[in-house]
Amino acid sequence: MTDVSHSGTGKTRRSVMQTLEIDTRLLGMIGAFVAIALAFQIWTGVRASAGGGFDPIGWLTNGRFLIPQNTYNIAVQTVSIAIMATGMVFIIVTRHIDLSVGSLLALCSAVMAMVQTQIMPHYLGLGLEHPLNAPVAVLAGIATGVLIGGFQGWLVGYQGIPSFIVTLGGLLIWSRVAYFVVGGQTIGPLDSTFLMLGGTNGTIGALASWVLGATGAAIAVWGIWAARRGKVGHGFAVKPVWAEVTLSAIAAAAILGFIALINATQIPPGRLTRIFAARGETVPEGYTEAFGLPISVILLLLVALAMTVIAVRTRFGRYIFATGGNPDAAALSGINTKLLTVKVFALMGGLCGLSAAVASARLSNHSLDLGQLDELRVIAAAVIGGTALAGGLGTIHGAILGALIMQALQSGMAMVGVDAPFQNIVVGVVLVLAVWIDIQYRKRSGVK
Amino acid sequence: MAGNTGAPLVDLRDIHISFGGIKAVDGVSLDLYPGEVVGLLGHNGAGKSTLIKCLSGAYQADSGEIYIDGQKADIQNPRDARAYNIETIYQTLALADNLDAAANLFLGRELTTALGFVDDARMEAETRKIMARLNPNFKKLKEPVSALSGGQRQSVAIARAVYFNARILIMDEPTAALGPQETQMVAELIQELKRQGLGIFLIDHDVHAVKQLCDRAAVMKNGQLIGVVKVDEVTEDDILAMIILGKKPEHLAA
Ligand SMILES: Nc1ncnc2c1ncn2[C@@H]1O[C@H](COP(=O)(O)OP(=O)(O)O)[C@@H](O)[C@H]1O
Ligand SMILES: [Mg+2]
Numbered sequence: 001m002t003d004v005s006h007s008g009t010g011k012t013r014r015s016v017m018q019t020l021e022i023d024t025r026l027l028g029m030i031g032a033f034v035a036i037a038l039a040f041q042i043w044t045g046v047r048a049s050a051g052g053g054f055d056p057i058g059w060l061t062n063g064r065f066l067i068p069q070n071t072y073n074i075a076v077q078t079v080s081i082a083i084m085a086t087g088m089v090f091i092i093v094t095r096h097i098d099l100s101v102g103s104l105l106a107l108c109s110a111v112m113a114m115v116q117t118q119i120m121p122h123y124l125g126l127g128l129e130h131p132l133n134a135p136v137a138v139l140a141g142i143a144t145g146v147l148i149g150g151f152q153g154w155l156v157g158y159q160g161i162p163s164f165i166v167t168l169g170g171l172l173i174w175s176r177v178a179y180f181v182v183g184g185q186t187i188g189p190l191d192s193t194f195l196m197l198g199g200t201n202g203t204i205g206a207l208a209s210w211v212l213g214a215t216g217a218a219i220a221v222w223g224i225w226a227a228r229r230g231k232v233g234h235g236f237a238v239k240p241v242w243a244e245v246t247l248s249a250i251a252a253a254a255i256l257g258f259i260a261l262i263n264a265t266q267i268p269p270g271r272l273t274r275i276f277a278a279r280g281e282t283v284p285e286g287y288t289e290a291f292g293l294p295i296s297v298i299l300l301l302l303v304a305l306a307m308t309v310i311a312v313r314t315r316f317g318r319y320i321f322a323t324g325g326n327p328d329a330a331a332l333s334g335i336n337t338k339l340l341t342v343k344v345f346a347l348m349g350g351l352c353g354l355s356a357a358v359a360s361a362r363l364s365n366h367s368l369d370l371g372q373l374d375e376l377r378v379i380a381a382a383v384i385g386g387t388a389l390a391g392g393l394g395t396i397h398g399a400i401l402g403a404l405i406m407q408a409l410q411s412g413m414a415m416v417g418v419d420a421p422f423q424n425i426v427v428g429v430v431l432v433l434a435v436w437i438d439i440q441y442r443k444r445s446g447v448k
Numbered sequence: 449m450a451g452n453t454g455a456p457l458v459d460l461r462d463i464h465i466s467f468g469g470i471k472a473v474d475g476v477s478l479d480l481y482p483g484e485v486v487g488l489l490g491h492n493g494a495g496k497s498t499l500i501k502c503l504s505g506a507y508q509a510d511s512g513e514i515y516i517d518g519q520k521a522d523i524q525n526p527r528d529a530r531a532y533n534i535e536t537i538y539q540t541l542a543l544a545d546n547l548d549a550a551a552n553l554f555l556g557r558e559l560t561t562a563l564g565f566v567d568d569a570r571m572e573a574e575t576r577k578i579m580a581r582l583n584p585n586f587k588k589l590k591e592p593v594s595a596l597s598g599g600q601r602q603s604v605a606i607a608r609a610v611y612f613n614a615r616i617l618i619m620d621e622p623t624a625a626l627g628p629q630e631t632q633m634v635a636e637l638i639q640e641l642k643r644q645g646l647g648i649f650l651i652d653h654d655v656h657a658v659k660q661l662c663d664r665a666a667v668m669k670n671g672q673l674i675g676v677v678k679v680d681e682v683t684e685d686d687i688l689a690m691i692i693l694g695k696k697p698e699h700l701a702a
Binding site for chain 1: 504506525526527530536538542543544545546547551552555556557558560564565566569570572573
């Protein structure tokens with residue numbers, strides 16, 4: 001056979017980016033994120049140095065956006081949406097949609113609230129603050145999400161009802177069910193162990209954060225070189241050593257830089273006083289302490305890692321992408337696409353449960369409007385992160401970055417005093433713009 | 449032709465399939481021997497694809513039986529068909545465009561590591577090996593198959609059948625989307641696989657190609673089997689007449 005498929009003219013000079021094999025779309029998203037951060041930094045900086053004339057350096061250094069406390073808050077606020085966005089990637093990749101996630105989050109949160117404030121303490125007589133309350137509540141919430149998600153997936157996969165309809169129904173149903181579960185009341189305060197999932201109520205301290213970061217960096221670097229060894233073993237072409245070294249350095253620097261940023265956030269003096277007072281001590285003169293990584297952020301990182309492994313390293317993930325790329329081909333290859341649909345929706349439901357734990361713990365109670373409009377933020381995060389609604393295409397890290405971009409935009413706008421209605425307009429414009437840019441990019445690069 | 453002795457490799461007996469009121473396949477019986485290529489001809493909508501899809505597990509017959517090696521076979525889905533070493537090459541439906549050649553070749557039968565993770569490196573190495581044999585010009589191993597030409601895509605599908613030791617190969621208009629050279633490649637592959645003893649059902653609109661590649665030709669119309677003829681004993685015009693008129697020419701009807 002004579003294929004006419006010369007790829008370029010052979011030995012053309014490859015750019016540094018090509019040699020490093022860095023995903024240019026990912027780079028674009030990081031660029032957008034940096035641009036947004038710098039814009040708000042300068043905006044707040046101009047305000048802070050009002051009347052100081054033209055002083056770009058001063059604006060950058062006086063800005064309020066890129067200070068540790070604020071980046072810490074953004075990280076904590078992103079977790080709930082980001083966890084769900086990873087599940088939404090699988091949903092959209094298989095050519096479905098889930099409009100019920102915000103509503104389902106509310107129901108999972110309601111179940112968790114009732115389990116820890118009513119069922120465990122009173123019906124089972126364990127009392128408030130029993131060590132089992134938080135874990136049982138979280139498991140019950142996740143189980144609720146898995147069951148309801150799986151049920152919706154069954155309606156989609158086996159009964160052939162479009163996911164848009166099933167989950168639109170779910171959107172209307174589950175938040176109302178949540179309302180009845182809690183009897184139309186805000187439930188709180190929640191169990192103090194449970195609250196550790198919420199953010200600053202549960203942090204691991206500076207030292208443990210460094211240890212975790214260093215371990216993560218070591219694993220990342222090891223992974224890069226293990227992959228290289230695997231390729232050499234099969235006789236495949238590998239990147240030049242300098243490229244691998246550069247990539248290893250970037251990975252390690254990114255992880256450790258993130259830890260440094262997190263550890264730069266100090267516990268406020270008032271709170272420190274309370275913590276010491278609880279132990280019957282007083283805060284020593286000049287003593288400061290960093291929060292370190294919040295448990296919720298660690299949870300997100302674990303979810304991201306697990307979902308990425310599922311996506312690229314397991315059969316389940318392979319079948320998700322195959323089904324999204326060509327459902328008929330997948331079915332003809334012996335993949336049970338109906339059962340796959342159930343699993344994908346069940347996984348989404350479970351992540352809603354986990355997200356519900358983080359969200360209600362952050363607010364320290366179950367409030368009635370929890371999760372409202374989350375479906376739109378979650379879908380927007382996945383789509384901004386490069387997940388194609390046509391199916392077959394999407395990444396976990398992209399969705400998380402998408403969630404981060406949205407949260408940064410919202411925090412920044414709130415900080416500079418943009419009115420809430422106008423915030424929605426900006427987010428809407430960014431969503432459409434991101435997809436438009438993605439389409440242009442795919443046209444240019446010839447990727448379908 | 450391979451000796452028509454012993455039990456046929458495939459024996460389809462009195463297959464009926466209808467969709468709503470339409471009898472897509474209406475009492476068709478057809479057999480296939482090892483090392484034999486049987487052409488399946490007929491107008492669009494004649495029921496050719498539907499018939500072979502019940503062998504490949506994509507559809508289930510309303511009634512009728514399938515025998516493989518003389519044993520009654522139970523084929524409920526594509527996985528069952530694969531267990532009988534039946535592989536199918538479709539005109540369009542075969543590949544997931546967003547995945548690369550190796551992922552497609554092994555789709556549903558991934559090689560895994562000791563820990564159960566997909567072993568992409570080993571699958572790529574195997575794909576390189578088999579492609580070097582089937583289509584030495586095949587270089588785009590890392591790209592999604594949407595970036596491949598029709599012939600390259602078809603060679604991925606054929607590689608799948610070869611790699612997993614198909615004994616029964618079903619090809620539904622394998623060359624419909626291909627240029628002349630790529631069509632020639634597929635023709636050569638069919639002859640090679642036939643020599644290796646596979647039984648092949650070939651659905652093709654090109655009567656000339658069927659006469660060259662096949663041992664027998666089966667003609668369908670409106671879901672019914674008009675007749676099966678040995679291609680050496682008929683002319684292209686005879687076959688065309690069967691397709692158009694829906695009956696065996698007088699001099700063959702013996
Ligand atoms: N899944 C289906 N649902 C309904 N009708 C179908 C289906 N598949 C095939 N048919 C009908 O069955 C008949 C035979 O189709 P097909 O087997 O595709 O013909 P051929 O492959 O010979 O062109 C046609 O009338 C077609 O419309
Ligand atoms: Mg057909």
